[in-house]
Amino acid sequence: MTTRPTVFIDGEAGTTGLEIHRRLAGRTDIEIVSLPADSRKDPAARRRVLNEVDLAILCLPDDASREAAAMAEGGPTRLLDASTAFRTHPDWVYGFAELAPGHAERIAAAKRVSNPGCYPTGGIALLRPLVEAQVLGDDYPVSVHATSGYSGGGKKLIESYESNPPGEDASALRYYGLNLEHKHVPELQVHSRLAHRPIFLPSVGAWRQGMLVAIPLHLRALAKPVAGPDLHRILDDYYRGQRLVRVLPYVETSKGSLGHLDIEVLNGTDMLELFVFAHPGHGQATLVARLDNLGKGASGAAVQNMDLMLGLARA
Numbered sequence: 001m002t003t004r005p006t007v008f009i010d011g012e013a014g015t016t017g018l019e020i021h022r023r024l025a026g027r028t029d030i031e032i033v034s035l036p037a038d039s040r041k042d043p044a045a046r047r048r049v050l051n052e053v054d055l056a057i058l059c060l061p062d063d064a065s066r067e068a069a070a071m072a073e074g075g076p077t078r079l080l081d082a083s084t085a086f087r088t089h090p091d092w093v094y095g096f097a098e099l100a101p102g103h104a105e106r107i108a109a110a111k112r113v114s115n116p117g118c119y120p121t122g123g124i125a126l127l128r129p130l131v132e133a134q135v136l137g138d139d140y141p142v143s144v145h146a147t148s149g150y151s152g153g154g155k156k157l158i159e160s161y162e163s164n165p166p167g168e169d170a171s172a173l174r175y176y177g178l179n180l181e182h183k184h185v186p187e188l189q190v191h192s193r194l195a196h197r198p199i200f201l202p203s204v205g206a207w208r209q210g211m212l213v214a215i216p217l218h219l220r221a222l223a224k225p226v227a228g229p230d231l232h233r234i235l236d237d238y239y240r241g242q243r244l245v246r247v248l249p250y251v252e253t254s255k256g257s258l259g260h261l262d263i264e265v266l267n268g269t270d271m272l273e274l275f276v277f278a279h280p281g282h283g284q285a286t287l288v289a290r291l292d293n294l295g296k297g298a299s300g301a302a303v304q305n306m307d308l309m310l311g312l313a314r315a
Ligand SMILES: NC(=O)C1=CN([C@@H]2O[C@H](COP(=O)(O)OP(=O)(O)OC[C@H]3O[C@@H](n4cnc5c(N)ncnc54)[C@H](OP(=O)(O)O)[C@@H]3O)[C@@H](O)[C@H]2O)C=CC1
Pocket: 010, 011, 012, 013, 014, 015, 016, 017, 040, 041, 042, 058, 059, 060, 061, 062, 064, 082, 083, 084, 116, 117, 118, 151, 152, 153, 154, 155, 156, 293, 294, 297, 298, 299
């Protein structure tokens, strides 16, 4: 009889932890280890389990993740962290399997993997192939405009939107991160391989889940003389054969075709869709990523990384 790998979800009662649980329900190739509800925040109980299982998935606030990683330091347990704490840490492998050729294998071999942020998943997926192709110079002044369903804000923001009456945070749509200090900027810059900090303008609104990430480009400012179809071909080649990243057909906007994208289309899936819109006459393009912030933007990516790390099928 073969033993099944054991998996502990630290923070299993939170938004990301519950979604991972839901995705793993019914899986017979792993064994989920849980703490009783009354000891799920007990440091001694967590330390014990964190050193017993094959893989621990940390779905905790940053400080609690750092604390859990310290508890598991030196032990045999492999860690997959959903927080922002280690996403640019040199000892941790960034958990975006489609980042570059061979990257899924790096995740599979790693002892420490950091699951990407939801917004950077879209931004990096669009930028990295163009930087690698030296079409987008690493010094291009990148701006990323993105919008997310409120579940991206975790339990507190969900309660605010779903309580009756709604909390004061529950606006129809609001910009935030206007201090240009959003926690996702470092990973967006590092893993896109940009020389300078991108400007990142996030927004959140009154739908539960679903995310769009848009990057406008002036074609004349690119490092090579390329047109919209070239940008599309680079992305299409880069992600060919990937199960969870789909590059949609090129859209030449001057031909009056598709001029809008809906945000909730991928909800409940782990898919990431990439679009290139360009207007040759104006020399302008918009790259867009669409995803479910709780899917490929969080729990879906975590399960994909878990499968890679444990050598289970599907990844
Ligand atoms: N929501 C999202 O779309 C995404 C979130 N993330 C990241 O995942 C992590 C979790 O986020 P999210 O699920 O949204 O957050 P939530 O606030 O929904 O859940 C966090 C969970 O961690 C528990 N917790 C807090 N401190 C401790 C501790 N010291 N020991 C044990 N458990 C603790 C909380 O307990 P209690 O229930 O008592 O509050 C809660 O259940 C964060 O780092 C976030 O940045 C990543 C990608 C997307």
